[in-house]
Amino acid sequence: MNSQRGIFTPARNCVPVPLSGIEPVPVESLLDAVAALCIAREARIASLFAMKNGSAQVQIMAILADDQGGRLMIGTSLLDADSFPSLSAKCPQAQLFEREIAEQFGIVPAGHPRFNPVRFHHSFSGRDAWFRLEGQDIQPSVIPFVRVEGSDVHEVAVGPVHAGIIEPGHFRFQCHGEKVFNLEISLGYQHRGIEKSLIGGPDGRSIHLVETAAGDSTIAHTTAYCQTLEALGSVRQIPLRAMTVRAILLELERMANHAGDIGALANDAAFLPTASYCGRIRGDFLNMTAMFCGNRFGRSAVLPGGVRFTLDRDGVEELKRRFKNSFGDLEDAANLLFESSTAVERFENCGILPRETAEEIGIVGVAARASGIRRDIRFDFPTGLFSFAQIPLVSCDSGDVYARAFVRWLEARNSASFILEQLDSLPQDGAMGIPVQAPKPDSIVVSMVEGWRGEVCHTAVTGPDGRFLRYKIVDPSFHNWGGLEVVLKDELIYNFPLCNKSFNLSYCGFDL
């Protein structure tokens, strides 16, 4: 680790660092150091992005997370050329980040093994890494897909519009009979330009753009956003009342989605009782979020400095009553599934993601914990109420669909006891928020929250006027879509729905 001294500046979750404290180093040294730490498993890439700092140069920012040590490392480099040596071949977790840098700023990671666009849009800077003209329409998923040739080999193309009520994405399978040789996923259909729109903020729209980064993770993303503004706005701590409501809402979001996923997995194994019960139970939990803010997805519930709503004593009692009923139903539905040998048989040994691979490609969240990696922001980099009240961390070693399903159920159980405990101690008086000052100029802050899918990581960089030079969002899906590609290798194509559901990744959170 000593050799990296001087390249990285230590940082902590939600603690701003003045930009002047981060010394730019040559890009080769920065990327070599990133690769060395990732390969040694001393840290992993939480975020890696480019930005314009007002000068003509493009600046690279690398945010590494050392989970065991609970600390972050920030490194930066100013680019003089329009390319840099790619580190993806030796450090695969960088591959999407590098492609994203190329797409957004026209900087080419030289030697990248799969150099394709990520979201199919024109760059922020006018410079295009694929030499496409400014006015030219870009067609999504028009890329040289990996192809397998041979007399019995066939190709299956799925999407962008899928067969159910699902977001769009394109999947290309290379198959031999039912066996999948390779799956390549090409997204970008949901690209709404959120990061570009956030540059120059914060303004009245910023928080709403973040709320809709991934609609099913509204609380996680909005909390991450509010934490950046609070850190930059000299808020040391928000009131306990607001902190408690935020934590309850975050865990309710987790309960709703884990319940939905358990049902969806049951559905794909054709185990219909649990599938139909969980579909309804998920709605029950969403309705509990609506008890706070009127909206089932938690829109407008979390504000910079605190929360907009809380519940009075009667509201708390009513919520507890409904919560206990719904959790009882979930317990029954989940036990039914996990006691069913036919359903469990479908889950076991299906779509295995070995721990070593998960580490290598930088998997986060439920999928990481199901592969035996003990990685959870609530535990490793706690903020808000999680600094004081811990939720036991759940992990499983097998890395298969079963593990990803079972980890969800165990997490839902832990969240349930946490929610009930916190509802009992939800403060009934005191402020629901405190004023947040204008963001500190020339600073960088990293804010991470453990959403239900995994790590939501926001990085804000402010300029001399306190406005966002860059607001980088990394949804857990950005780390994890590669995991789905990996588990499909040599898997049978009819297991794809199960594998896909066991990750249940966001298209819009990836596409932004």
Add this chain to the structure above:
Amino acid sequence: MIRVLKSRFKQGHRTFKFPDPNFPMPERFLGMPQIKESCSQCMKCLEICPVSCIKKSGEGVSIDIGACIFCGKCVAACPEKAISFNREYSLCASSRNDLVISPCMERKALSLRKEIRSLFGRSLKLREVSAGGCGACEADVNVLGTIGWDLGRFGIQFVASPRHADGILVTGPITKNMTLALQKTYDAVPSPKVVIAVGACAISGGIFRDGSEIRGGLENFFPVDIFIPGCPPHPATILDGLLRLIGKIKAGA
């Protein structure tokens, strides 16, 4: 097997009545906006509105619920308490202009093509296209298929191919990258077909309306039969819209 039956007994029958005048909407739900005639047009609401859906017009201040994301900031910003939202979940309209709400405005009845009711009144098969949605509209359309809402009992079903469909239901602000896929899906649905826009994004672009990566507003592409506003619309709002479209809920009800 006994375990499954026991569980079936415990979970019980959960399909609820719909439409139901006493449908339990969340207490803090924001439904139809209401603007008092006494509004002095100070326009503090417009300054704070993140989607600029509030306008000053001849008849006073108006709110376009086709763009509104129901954040409620205007309610808090109004010094005269002239804006409020009731808990009405029925918000759909058949014309884009009918979504612009002004003081003392009468709710317009839907004017729909006659053939919709005669052809699709008893069976409507829809293809859902998510064109840049954040997943929330999609989730609350999806939830209509669960046992509580039981969409199938009304003869409405989401199908897996546009060739099997009578129409499309679109969510999202129509990103550039989904434009072609949306057009192809529309073309693949046999005529006559219905087009349904669900959520602020599909109706107007919503929070993304000024973005460079979206094309916003389904009406820019196809004639839209029914607009269902919200961000996202509550499942009750969506189901109400679908049932009004096929005449299962009559005007005035």
